[in-house]
Amino acid sequence: MTPARATGYKSADELPADAREALAATLLSLADNKRILGMRYGEWILGAPTLEAGIACSAMAQDEWGHGRILYATLKDFGTDPGPLEHERESDAYLSSELLDAPVEEWPEFLTLNLLFDAALSVQVEALTSSRYEPILFKTRKLLEEERFHFEHGRGWAMRLAETAAGRNALNTAFRKALGPCLRWFGRDDAPFGRALVEAGIADGAGDALRERWVARIAPVLREANLGVLGEELESGLELDWSSWSAGRRRSGEGGPHPETLARIRGDRNRSMLMD
Numbered sequence: 001m002t003p004a005r006a007t008g009y010k011s012a013d014e015l016p017a018d019a020r021e022a023l024a025a026t027l028l029s030l031a032d033n034k035r036i037l038g039m040r041y042g043e044w045i046l047g048a049p050t051l052e053a054g055i056a057c058s059a060m061a062q063d064e065w066g067h068g069r070i071l072y073a074t075l076k077d078f079g080t081d082p083g084p085l086e087h088e089r090e091s092d093a094y095l096s097s098e099l100l101d102a103p104v105e106e107w108p109e110f111l112t113l114n115l116l117f118d119a120a121l122s123v124q125v126e127a128l129t130s131s132r133y134e135p136i137l138f139k140t141r142k143l144l145e146e147e148r149f150h151f152e153h154g155r156g157w158a159m160r161l162a163e164t165a166a167g168r169n170a171l172n173t174a175f176r177k178a179l180g181p182c183l184r185w186f187g188r189d190d191a192p193f194g195r196a197l198v199e200a201g202i203a204d205g206a207g208d209a210l211r212e213r214w215v216a217r218i219a220p221v222l223r224e225a226n227l228g229v230l231g232e233e234l235e236s237g238l239e240l241d242w243s244s245w246s247a248g249r250r251r252s253g254e255g256g257p258h259p260e261t262l263a264r265i266r267g268d269r270n271r272s273m274l275m276d
Contacts, residue, residue: 009202011077012077012078015133015202019199022196023133024080026128026203027071028075029096030124030125031075031085032068034121035096035265036096037064037113037118039061039261040100040113041058041061045058059149060153063146072085089262091259091262092254094262098181098251098253099113100257101255103258107157108161108167111154112174112175112177112178113178115151115155115158115218116154117178117181123213125144127206129144131201131203132201158225168226168227171225171227175227183238183240187206190207193247215235219231
């Protein structure tokens with residue numbers, strides 16, 4: 001194991017080669033997921049159960065789009081032009097979770113993104129807040145300040161739906177489907193990219209360590225929402241299916257975000273009006 005150096009890394013060029021590659025992939029995955037998550041939030045601005053929830057969806061969408069732009073911009077330090085990343089890639093080049101491929105049709109499904117998956121992204125960002133890679137320190141802390149509202153919004157609505165048997169059943173069904181993708185998103189415990197980040201002092205955890213942090217955050221909410229059985233299953237350790245896992249894309253299965261989603265994000269319909 002290569003010990004992390006005592007001082008910080010002021011640029012990507014100073015990073016060990018394996019950590020440099022792993023961090024660039026992690027930042028791109030976070031950026032891609034936040035970009036698509038922002039779109040999924042935005043799709044509920046006019047369809048949320050209440051006006052206040054629609055306004056919250058608008059605010060969360062703006063947060064995630066802003067976070068995505070910040071994270072894409074950090075890749076300049078790795079010699080990558082963020083422009084093509086945002087505007088020229090096809091769906092199968094995105095490093096985004098299968099949970100985000102298609103718009104969600106029901107509010108309980110929306111809450112799987114708002115409460116469960118958004119929290120998974122935050123756990124990964126939190127692992128970078130004491131990073132020895134100095135350029136991301138301020139950025140990660142700023143992102144997390146805005147993310148606290150997202151978690152409380154999802155938690156509040158889970159409590160509200162859980163007041164009825166129908167609501168609890170809907171939550172249980174939606175959440176159960178999303179647990180596997182959320183847990184797998186942190187990658188296998190023996191994944192080289194995770195070890196490289198920890199050994200270089202870039203992240204303070206990977207794989208199982210980050211999964212445990214996510215479970216510790218989510219399981220109490222499930223119990224509070226009278227979904228204790230699901231919470232107990234989560235805490236006891238769900239068996240994960242890695243058969244179609246792509247470590248490079250941090251997702252199970254092929255494909256990616258619907259092309260129509262990407263066209264809307266890029267603004268393809270009106271992009272020709274922009275001047276260079």
